[in-house]
Amino acid sequence: MLISIQSPGRSNTNSKRAPLPRGCGGDAAHSPPRPGLRRRPEKQGRARDRPCARRTGVPRLPTPAAGHPVREAGKVRERTGAGAGPVTWSNPRRASAVFPQPADWPLGGLRGPSRLRGRGRGQDVAQWERAPGRRGRGRARGAGPGGGGSNERAPRPGPAGARDAAERLVANVTVCKPRGVVKGAGLGVRCRPRGGTMAATVRRQRPRRLACWAVLAVLLADLLPLSDTLAVMSVDLGSESMKVAIVKPGVPMEIVLNKESRRKTPVTVTLKENERFFGDSAASMAIKNPKATLRYFQHLLGKQEGNPHVALYGARFPEHELGFDPQRQTVHFQISPQLQFSPEEVLGMVLNYSRSLAEDFAEQPIKDAVITVPAFFNQAERRAVLQAARMAGLKVLQLINDNTATALSYGVFRRKDINTTAQNVMFYDMGSGSTVCTIVTYQTVKTKEAGMQPQLQIRGVGFDRTLGGLEMELRLREHLARLFNEQRKGQRAKDVRENPRAMAKLLREANRLKTVLSANADHMAQIEGLMDDVDFKAKVTRAEFEELCADLFERVPGPVQQALQSAEMNLDEIEQVILVGGATRVPKVQEVLLKAVGKEELGKNVNADEAAAMGAVYQAAALSKAFKVKPFVVRDAVIYPILVEFTREVEEEPGVRSLKHNKRVLFSRMGPYPQRKVITFNRYNHDFNFHINYGDLGFLGPEDLRVFGSQNLTTVKLKGVGESFKKYPDYESKGIKAHFNLDESGVLSLIKVESVFETLVEDSPEEESTLTKLGNTISSLFGGGTTPDAKENGTDSVQEEEESPAEGSKDEPGEQAELKEEAEAPVEDTSQPPPTEPKEDAAPEEEKAAEKEKEEKSEAQKPSEKKEAGSEPVPPAPEEEKKQKPARKQRMVEEIGVELMVLDLPDLPEDELARSAQKLQDLTLRDLEKQEREKAANSLEAFIFETQDKLYQPEYQEVSTEEQREEISGRLSAASTWLEDEGFGATTVMLKEKLTELRKLCHGLFFRVEERKKWPERLSALDNLLNHSSMFLKGARLIPEMDQIFTEVEMTTLEKVINETWAWKNATMAEQAKLPATEKPVLLSKDIEAKMMALDREVQYLLNKAKFAKPRPRPKDKNGTRAEPPLNASDQAEKVIPPPGETEDAKPISEPEKETRSEPTDAEPLELGGPGAAEPEQKEPPTGQKPTLKNDEL
Secondary structure, eight states: OEEEEEOTTOOTTTOOSOOOOGGGTOOTTTOOOOTTOEEOOOOOOOTTBOSSOOBOOOOOOSOOSTTOEEEETTEEEEOOSSSOSOEEEEOTTOOOEEEEOOTTOSSOOOOSSOOEEOBOOGGGOBOEEOOTTOOSOOOOBOOOGGGSSOOOOOOOSHHHHHHHHHHHHSOOBEEOSTTOEEEETTEEEEEEEETTEEEEEEEOOOOOOHHHHHHHHHHHHHHHHHHTTOOEEEEEEOSSEEEEEEEETTEEEEEOOOTTSOSOEEOEEEEOSSOEEEHHHHHHHHHHOGGGEEESGGGGTTOBTTOHHHHHHHHHOTTSOEEEOTTTOBEEEESSSSOEEOHHHHHHHHHHHHHHHHHHHHTSOOOEEEEEEOTTOOHHHHHHHHHHHHHHTOEEEEEEEHHHHHHHHHHHTTGGGOOSSOEEEEEEEEOSSOEEEEEEEEEEEEETTTEEEEEEEEEEEEEETTOSHHHHHHHHHHHHHHHHHHHTTTTTOOOGGGOHHHHHHHHHHHHHHHHHHTTSSEEEEEEEEEETTEEEEEEEEHHHHHHHTHHHHHTTTHHHHHHHHHHTOOGGGOOEEEEESGGGGSHHHHHHHHHHHTOSOOBOOSOTTTHHHHHHHHHHHHHSTTOOOOOOEEEEEOSSOEEEEEEEEEEEETTEEEEEEEEEEEEOTTOEESEEEEEEEOSOOSOOEEEEEEOOOTTSOHHHHHHHOOSEEEEEEEESHHHHHHHOTTSEEEEEEEEEEEOTTSOEEEEEEEEEEEEEEOOOGGGSOHHHHHHHHHHHHHSOSOOHHHHHHTTOSOOOOOOOOOTTOOOOGGGGSOOOSSOSOOBOOOOOOOOOOOOTTOHHHHHHHHHHHHHHHTOOSOGGGOOOTTSOOOOOOOHHHHHOOOOEEEEEEEEOEEEEEEOSOOOOOHHHHHHHHHHHHHHHHHHHHHHHHHHHHHHHHHHHHHHHHHTTSHHHHHTSOHHHHHHHHHHHHHHHHHHHHHGGGOOHHHHHHHHHHHHHHHHHHHHHHHHHHHHHHHHHHHHHHHHHHHHHHHHHHTSOGGGOOSOHHHHHHHHHHHHHHHHHHHHHHHHHHHSOTTSOOSSOHHHHHHHHHHHHHHHHHHHHHHHSOOOOOOOBOTTSOBOOOOOOHHHHHOOOOOOTTSOGGGSOOOOOOOOOSOOOOTTSOOOOOOTTOOOOOOOOOOTTOOOOOOTTTO
């Protein structure tokens, strides 16, 4: 059996590393001769002088039987076959090693705290020298005696013979990679080149220092809380279906499969009094209970009463009863008098369900997510999605536009094709509910953090909120309803449109028809039992379908024109048009779009269903702290401009004051985000209000404007402006600064409002404290570049945060200045002006200017201390110059109270949000309890049926009496009757208790059958262990007394354990034979394993001692050669003990070899031969000695 350890990411077959050395556990198949190398003759030597030692290090195997778990480098895997078959595991940062283990050796491996350094045997190693002209390090390969790849050798007397016997009973370790470490049973084997040879070292890893372990423990303690939440997820939230993707360590960007093993899950929820259904289960429930099944509810997010989309939803799905919140005027679903849910709560259920799918797939909890939303979502709709995620307990890393996620997915997998030349790509996404067209520019840009990196920039966006596959299906549904009514004309039947269940069936059939007609010219629509047990069947052609949707197809080019206008581009600048979304598979859509863009063909090289989910999960990994991905710059664009409006008094004529309404653009249309901006209000010394509204929405049509809702976002009331002026009467006001942030999710927020004051102060160096001087000195040395405010303010504790607009902003030029009364735009710019270049002929002036600047910053260093290397000191300044110091600016910042009044859609109050979250949590717990109860009922029912079937099997009838089987059968029948009659009202605890009673009743029967199944395997393993232990003991006693490494006590102890084990086995088997099969057995498998472990412990102790024993010094004769111990007659006639797993006929039978030449000393180096190296002298074996036969000679 071969157990292979290999480095992660590599395989034994495809590895480019050196083949396995033959003398180190390899064979001829693994190490063919390398071209350009020639083999040197083999060297004989002692064990400690071997160039490549074979050492053991196999993990302990409790039993050789098939299916028994084997512990492999920290994890458990199943063995295949009876002692055969490769078992491979990965050991990070370790060499690739092979452990050949005998198939019939039940327990292998070495243990014990010992350390051995040595080199391999001479006959096991064939040294190779580098051919002339070849560069690089030579490769050492080994083979057995005669070069046949065999590891056979005749038994040798002394410690070497003991080690030979030990090696035949354990597995060998072969290190294939120099400087690699293989851990085996507490040992590490390291091979390193020494003089061209492979010198093996077997040693125990030294324990690290206590401080290192302490640091490692602290690091692990910090990482453990994050280990369970490393995975992140993305949810591509479509109108009809959603796709969920995850990223976790070892699983890069994978689409999650739902419970039906599908990659796409319907966004459908069925809500009943005591249960919920999601996904495909809910979609099937739409036919049975359409009123309780909610679909396309995302169209109602952020919508108030009176919105055209609310009326449109009611017309499309009249079975739903819609109610309105009296405070927020938002919509909610009235399922029953006791059940009502808002669209945010329903979306929270869907997000919670998507997280459960991701957690089941990732096998760990997940909290962080990136959610896709349509690009046309306004502020109210985006905040509604965020509130739904809070109800579900998800931490939203970002709300990413679905068109941006698709573009990111496209660019990530084609980053090699992106260069400094701009590439303009158009994505046309027609989904189920809407259509979005996006123009994206790809090019590489230079970033501060990572140099040149690819970037995508959204240049233009066009959309149609109601153009999609759903509208086509509704047209088909109406057509099928009309055909059905015509077929039943004159039968006084009701209109099919009045039956919600029938309309749900027609909508499902319309969806199927749309898909089939995309590939066929006509198809037969048929529904069994549509209404009143009447079947429906009608033929629908593609021409009829296109005629029904003719006005929809005319709207296909609209988003393209909008995107081109917003990007200020033409079609000639677009390199490719790529289709995204399921509705783009309709042939007529492709035909109209191809004609509109004027291209030769449309791009279909993007997964239309999963591209957005993959791009979103890549962004999730980039935003998560647990992953590091290749940078890809994403510059999204603002669809709806945002501005600030305020009113102030102006004096147009002397003595005549009037109010003037002002507008300042905060975020312009198609400007990049995320970014922060600051607006400064001047000449306000009292409390005032300003308004945040949408900008010019003239690019929207009249219908889109009505759907858009309120164009007023927020009214901001400032409190405390007058008090701040009273607090600093001697300071000059720099205005009221309002800090705004448009974050990654496209949600606008007001960070803070503050009043800024400045004044000029004069401080002498004597007035500064020592602590201030020290702080200024440190700041000047390590602070790097400072802002102009820092230079002016010196040691002021409060400074304004630097705010600068994002690069590439499309804001008006005036937006870079502060908002003054006559200013046109309000963005503050605090960037530092570039320093002027010094003149070459003004060196003294440069020194004085630098000293003066440092004095203004810190005033902690004297001018005499500032010298240039190699220049003379600057003369001290006069007393007048020391006294006349320029005044510095001191800035004071006062926080202003803010009161916000949301105008478009008020957010849910915190108490209502908490109640909604608790409601969803209670529903989730109820679902879990229901699943647990169903699981307990299924387990009980399965146990009853399985046990009743087992009672009639022969192996169970042999170990039980007729009375026992009748008792068990009666109890099972009673439990089955109870489950059918009272099981529906039984609780989970009752079902589990009933199952426990039945298992306790059948425990004795199952135990007897299980023990009889284990006996043959366990007894065979025990016999093999006893035989091998006896052979080992016999070989140990044959070692001459002069070279004996085992004491008599050790061998006697082993012999005693062997005899006691034999006696226990015979006595127990004899006692078991007397007992009837229906009684509890006395021969137990756990007792057999305990005896095996006790015997193995004694054998392993002696094996370790044999491995690491040092040879005794031998006396030398007068000729200077070491005297060999005399061989007994029994030694000469003794047959070689074959290694386990090999046949008897494959082993040479010969007398022990006698070494007639002197062996090299420990200090004698072993070198690889090369050009000019002396060839070793070949000596013939002495006459009368029988040479050892090779494998091919036998």
